[in-house]
Amino acid sequence: MCMHPHLESFIKDVQMPNCIVQAGQAMRVMEIVTPENYEQFLQAHSTLDLYFLGGARNDLGLQRAKDADILMKNSLFFDCDIRKTDVDISDGQIKEAADGIEEQLRNHPVLGQWRYIVFSGNGLHLYYFGDSIQITSAENWKGGMNTFIDKLEQATEMKFDRACTNVARIARLPGSFNCKSTERKLVEIVKFQDKRASFLQKIEALTQQAPKTVSKVSPKHWGEGIGGVGEGMRNQTAVSVIGKILGEIDPALWETAGWGGLKEWNAKNNPPLSEKELRTTFESIATKELSRRNGTSKKGASEIQYSPVLVHLEDVQAEEVSWLWEQRIPRGKLTIIEGDPGVGKSWVSFALIAAITAGKALPGQDFAEMPGDALLLVAEDGLGDTVRPRLEKMGADISRVHVLEAVKSEDGKEHSLCLADHLTALESALGAGGYALILIDPLNAFLGGKIDTNRDASLRTVLTPLKRLAEKYDVAVICIRHLTKSARDKAIYRGQGSIAYTAAARVVLLVGVHPTDEALRVIVCSKNNLTAFPSALAYAVVDGQFNWKGDVNVSADQLLEPSANEEEKSALEEAEEYLKEELRDGPKRARELYADAKDAGISERTLKRAKANLNIERTKDGFGKDGFWSWQLPSSPKSASKTVAPLVDKALPPQQLPLNHAGQ
Structure with a gap:
């Protein structure tokens, strides 16, 4: 590899006493680079997009530095992403723009003290280097950088990226390649002048001089x-x-x-x-x-005038899909994990949370991502006897796991969370936390009584704003859903309630028992609007230990094919199990039971026969047109029919697992 004449100078410039220079991919630190290993590192990873960050604490090693971990700075970095505003510009024209910057800043007493201009593949990076200074306030540093950008934009009439102003901002590594397009482009130093910036110690103070920055007290008018x-x-x-x-x-x-x-x-x-x-x-x-x-x-209403809300597609910036788990869990989108009770939906979601919070790789990932936080909305599992023990056993960093238990009204009273009424509270939590994922387990438990889960329009009043929150905060929203009892539908139609659930989700993952090995569970993709379907994955839970078992050749429809025993089950037995499940928590209106049974493929005649067999008690509440019939189980109901054994954590105390424990 032919090193650029100024690369050696650059890697020496970024070194600072008692600090390290991290280098690697965007979310993965691969090396602590020095003048001695710089060229070797570039050669070994020439097919990757490489970035660097200087001034990090010595003890961080390969742990990605955050703002609080940056002790010192000896440089300023400004990103002018020219191709973002002019997609047809050539690489040569971008490099020629460096001549324009050099000319415009030539006689400026401060802005003219730059040292390097680097071609990034899509634009130019402008660097100022000076004496090392200690960071006292990351917030003030960011404010000062924005003030400096104001002056740069005024002098050059070019736009600079204000997202690159925090102290832990990474930058492309000179000498590496920009590999994001079909053509690999060398990230090269195109301009160098032997100057040192004399004003670095004043950057944090600039935030106090910025005319656009006011006090933290909001404007009264x-x-x-x-x-x-x-x-x-x-x-x-x-x-x-x-x-x-x-x-x-x-x-x-x-x-x-x-x-x-x-x-x-x-x-x-x-x-x-x-x-x-x-x-x-x-x-x-x-x-x-x-x-x-x-x-x-x-x-x-017919006279109200409406005006169109138009978006010009040319003004919409193309974005790549960001994945929390490649091909399976997208960021900024809604994902549904669905399956029958007891097959292990929560085990899969907990395995995901454990990997994300601990910064561990998931199946199919070549390397681990940086650790992220998780927000849980759980209705069926106890926090102390199930959620925490499982996550700890799986190796989760529980300091990164937060549970939204309730919401508090202005009068100080706590209320159970209802997504139909309390989305603003959820948004407040998201805005404060910086979460990588939200788990809602199960989704129906947090919809409230106003939402009819069998009506598309009703469901969309919750699902649409929930999708917007996911996109706004770039968080993966994972919802758990149960299946209907009907075995006659294709996998994509088997989820309980309206098809609006499936329509809102960009990815739907189905969990079930392996068709030929009941000791294994399988997670398979039944819908994916964003990329090719990934392979199905098997896993097992033995004595409370979760283990991935690798790829298996099972489709979503195969996962739901009834076993030989289930094929022998009569429609009447299916209806009896339906009634036991629906009425186990108490009385329910007959009209709702008939409607839900119809959705589950159970006829009205069969439901009445099952009602008689189980000695269902019925009572009438109210009078006249306002009255309604309710059904409830008798005081000594028949013993329950056999069902597939749920995945039970045997490591938990037996008294914490009731006989009707449904697992997840």
């Missing part, structure tokens, strides 16, 4: 924030600004004058909100404003 605000006040001020704009103009002008004016305001913020986040707030307030106007208007 929308007009106080119209000139732009800093972090911590942007969302709240955006609500005021949007309300003022929309409240004063005709709805027909909202998309042109309203949205256009809002984007101009956002550009003044330090840093600006993402367009996706701003658009979500804009649409939410627009909907409320329309409702307010329609409520006071004398016009009839």
